[in-house]
Amino acid sequence: MLVPIGYNIRNLIVRRTTTVMTALGVGLTVAVLVGIGTLVEGLRSSLESGGDPLNLIVMRQGSTAELVSMVTREDFEELKFLPGIATSEDGPMASHEVLSVVNLALRSDPESVANITLRGMSPIGVTMREGARLVEGRWFATGKREVAVGRSVHEKRAGTSIGDQLYFGKGDWEVVGVFETGQGVFTSEIWADGNLAAADLGRGSARSSALVRAQDDAAAEALVNRVADDQRLTLEAERESEYYAKQMVSAGPVQALGMFVAIIMAVGSCFAAMNTMFAAVANRAREVGILRLLGFSRSSILASFMLESLLLSLLGGLLGCLMVLPLHGLEGRIGNFVTFAETSFQFRLTAGYLTGGLVFAAIMGIVGGILPSWLAARKTVLRSLGA
Amino acid sequence: MARRLVLVFKNLRRNKRRAFLTVLSTSLSVCLVGTLIAVYGAMYDRDPSEESAQRLVTRHKVSLAQSLPIHYRSRIEAIDGVRNAVPMNWFGGTYVDNRPEHMFARFAVDQEEIFDVYSELKIPADQLEAFKRDRQGMAIGSEVAKRTGLELGQRITLKGDIWPFDPELTVRAVFEGPDDFQAFFHQKYMEEALRDIPGGGSSVGVFAIRLRSADDAVGVAATVDEMFRNAPEPTKTETEAAFQLAFITQLGNVKLFLLAIGAAIVFTMLMVSANTIAMSVRERTREIGVLKTLGFDSAAVLGLVLAEALLISLAGGLLGCLLVPAVSAAATAVMGPLIPSLVLPPWGLLACITTALAVGLGSSVVPATVASRTNIVDALRHAG
Numbered sequence: 001m002l003v004p005i006g007y008n009i010r011n012l013i014v015r016r017t018t019t020v021m022t023a024l025g026v027g028l029t030v031a032v033l034v035g036i037g038t039l040v041e042g043l044r045s046s047l048e049s050g051g052d053p054l055n056l057i058v059m060r061q062g063s064t065a066e067l068v069s070m071v072t073r074e075d076f077e078e079l080k081f082l083p084g085i086a087t088s089e090d091g092p093m094a095s096h097e098v099l100s101v102v103n104l105a106l107r108s109d110p111e112s113v114a115n116i117t118l119r120g121m122s123p124i125g126v127t128m129r130e131g132a133r134l135v136e137g138r139w140f141a142t143g144k145r146e147v148a149v150g151r152s153v154h155e156k157r158a159g160t161s162i163g164d165q166l167y168f169g170k171g172d173w174e175v176v177g178v179f180e181t182g183q184g185v186f187t188s189e190i191w192a193d194g195n196l197a198a199a200d201l202g203r204g205s206a207r208s209s210a211l212v213r214a215q216d217d218a219a220a221e222a223l224v225n226r227v228a229d230d231q232r233l234t235l236e237a238e239r240e241s242e243y244y245a246k247q248m249v250s251a252g253p254v255q256a257l258g259m260f261v262a263i264i265m266a267v268g269s270c271f272a273a274m275n276t277m278f279a280a281v282a283n284r285a286r287e288v289g290i291l292r293l294l295g296f297s298r299s300s301i302l303a304s305f306m307l308e309s310l311l312l313s314l315l316g317g318l319l320g321c322l323m324v325l326p327l328h329g330l331e332g333r334i335g336n337f338v339t340f341a342e343t344s345f346q347f348r349l350t351a352g353y354l355t356g357g358l359v360f361a362a363i364m365g366i367v368g369g370i371l372p373s374w375l376a377a378r379k380t381v382l383r384s385l386g387a
Numbered sequence: 388m389a390r391r392l393v394l395v396f397k398n399l400r401r402n403k404r405r406a407f408l409t410v411l412s413t414s415l416s417v418c419l420v421g422t423l424i425a426v427y428g429a430m431y432d433r434d435p436s437e438e439s440a441q442r443l444v445t446r447h448k449v450s451l452a453q454s455l456p457i458h459y460r461s462r463i464e465a466i467d468g469v470r471n472a473v474p475m476n477w478f479g480g481t482y483v484d485n486r487p488e489h490m491f492a493r494f495a496v497d498q499e500e501i502f503d504v505y506s507e508l509k510i511p512a513d514q515l516e517a518f519k520r521d522r523q524g525m526a527i528g529s530e531v532a533k534r535t536g537l538e539l540g541q542r543i544t545l546k547g548d549i550w551p552f553d554p555e556l557t558v559r560a561v562f563e564g565p566d567d568f569q570a571f572f573h574q575k576y577m578e579e580a581l582r583d584i585p586g587g588g589s590s591v592g593v594f595a596i597r598l599r600s601a602d603d604a605v606g607v608a609a610t611v612d613e614m615f616r617n618a619p620e621p622t623k624t625e626t627e628a629a630f631q632l633a634f635i636t637q638l639g640n641v642k643l644f645l646l647a648i649g650a651a652i653v654f655t656m657l658m659v660s661a662n663t664i665a666m667s668v669r670e671r672t673r674e675i676g677v678l679k680t681l682g683f684d685s686a687a688v689l690g691l692v693l694a695e696a697l698l699i700s701l702a703g704g705l706l707g708c709l710l711v712p713a714v715s716a717a718a719t720a721v722m723g724p725l726i727p728s729l730v731l732p733p734w735g736l737l738a739c740i741t742t743a744l745a746v747g748l749g750s751s752v753v754p755a756t757v758a759s760r761t762n763i764v765d766a767l768r769h770a771g
Binding site: 202 | 408549619638640647654
């Protein structure tokens with residue numbers, strides 16, 4: 001026979017100050033864990049939507065990033081006529097791209113400077129990014145010193161409004177447009193004409209990488225193998241989506257520190273929950289005796305107090321999830337370890353992390369509640385009543 | 388006074404388990420705050436060494452990804468106050484694979500003067516001579532030697548990524564110093580190999596400048612940047628410390644991140660502490676009535692409760708500070724190579740204790756006030 005759950009709920013309500021304070025402690029711990037989760041998931045979603053599964057990034061063998069890669073003109077000419085590459089009315093869908101980074105300061109803080117990716121591309125490069133659309137102004141014109149900037153660059157970084165001049169390569173470039181690519185990573189980039197940018201950056205006819213579009217999934221697979229096996233090309237092809245997925249390593253240290261803090265905080269919160277439950281048990285010694293007299297067994301007393309501790313911590317877990325809610329949708333930025341530049345993302349609260357947070361809270365409740373509950377169940381009826 | 392203190396200690400000992408749990412909980416929070424302060428210190432508050440303060444780094448104004456012409460060197464060296472200006476090129480590339488022990492930094496440098504500029508790197512004279520003589524020689528830091536097992540005389544090949552060139556090198560020297568997970572080889576070797584590559588041969592990533600005196604840092608930096616202001620490749624010159632700080636700024640808003648987590652920890656600590664004090668005051672309502680009957684005034688009761696809370700927080704704070712080294716070491720282990728070592732600076736220690744005491748005070752103000760205002764009759768009637 002189980003003690004009715006209403007008994008526990010009423011007890012939590014009667015001692016509401018203690019209940020709320022303990023729950024807040026658990027909640028803040030959960031908030032740290034779930035908060036880190038929104039950051040990690042936000043970055044993941046930004047990186048995942050960056051790549052089109054049919055687009056392949058081609059880089060020099062052994063290069064881990066476009067910025068530290070080189071693809072020569074000859075290799076690119078070879079590459080773009082490989083079988084399996086999609087064609088449009090303008091010819092094969094292949095963009096020879098040059099990458100660099102430009103230091104730009106925050107609009108809000110001139111001292112906070114970060115690398116922003118600069119991408120020079122073939123004219124078809126823009127079309128190859130599905131979802132890229134202008135929010136303001138127009139695209140850069142081929143053969144002109146013009147750039148289009150991603151939305152999040154435009155919002156955060158100084159000197160990126162339409163009409164502004166950006167200095168890189170060997171001179172000024174005019175900002176003529178602001179573009180958006182959904183959630184994707186490209187909103188953290190600046191785009192320009194590839195030939196002109198490469199010349200300015202002193203790359204000769206070589207570029208950093210190539211982006212090619214495969215006709216279909218099977219063709220993409222075949223192209224990856226074909227490029228790897230081709231003895232003349234010292235290149236490697238990789239699906240764009242995989243290239244971006246790998247950049248999740250950038251969240252590694254943040255995630256590690258966050259988890260680490262959350263776990264130690266959880267130990268502290270367990271102690272706090274234990275304190276609260278010990279007090280609850282001590283205050284209700286007589287009630288426990290009466291419950292036993294009424295015929296409730298030791299195990300149902302144990303279950304009842306465990307349940308109360310669990311309820312308390314779950315309340316904390318809910319509070320923690322609520323505290324994180326305002327983060328959802330906020331814009332964040334993180335240094336990307338692969339591109340050596342900034343990547344923007346939007347904090348994202350996922351069902352997985354919410355559930356994780358509640359489970360985390362439940363564990364704190366169980367660990368914190370077990371000793372006090374056991375103590376309550378162990379007392380003999382006479383001692384409980386006599387207390 | 389002393390007798391009141393005895394009373395406080397007696398109260399603390401009454402519920403030993405509760406005091407113990409609260410102290411433990413507080414200490415965990417304090418040691419986390421300490422660890423975050425240590426992380427902050429490692430990133431933003433590094434005191435540059437004497438040698439580092441004498442160094443400037445000149446790079447392309449746009450970003451590190453753009454290079455400077457090598458002929459800038461003689462013009463920089465001609466500036467008053469400059470002792471050396473050595474070209475350094477980040478080579479990158481791959482050695483064997485991408486395992487962490489193989490990811491040491493690799494620079495193509497001027498072999499003649501690099502060790503004059505980085506004078507804290509200790510290198511045996513005969514090895515330095517051997518490194519200078521061999522065009523394909525390489526000098527590695529002792530940490531590289533330790534982690535990769537490379538030895539003097541061993542030949543290795545680096546696979547280039549930025550540069551289409553795979554240097555074949557022989558280890559000629561092992562140097563020791565504070566930052567020695569890096570390796571140097573001759574800039575001239577790279578220059579020759581890349582002669583036909585546009586932008587490859589004669590470009591330089593950065594110039595590392597050694598000053599005659601650290602006092603000249605601001606003046607020389609301004610002179611260098613002014614000199615190349617209207618050149619196609621303008622420069623940005625800053626102290627080594629500022630140059631390194633720029634890498635931290637790249638990581639994102641680290642300060643806000645640390646502050647947010649720190650705030651969550653402190654509030655948790657506040658909740659736990661306030662809860663404990665409130666519980667113990669509530670349980671003692673009747674006793675407070677007795678104390679008042681015996682002649683303790685409101686101020687005395689207030690003092691008793693405050694003192695109890697402060698003692699618990701202080702104990703938690705001290706224990707927490709003791710835990711910081713262990714927790715920091717664990718944090719370094721989970722965070723990987725981003726942060727080399729975490730040490731809590733003295734001001735951090737002070738901040739930890741202050742936080743603990745502030746939390747103790749903050750958490751007890753309400754319960755203490757309630758206790759001191761208790762009416763004797765009500766208190767004695769309290770059922771508890």
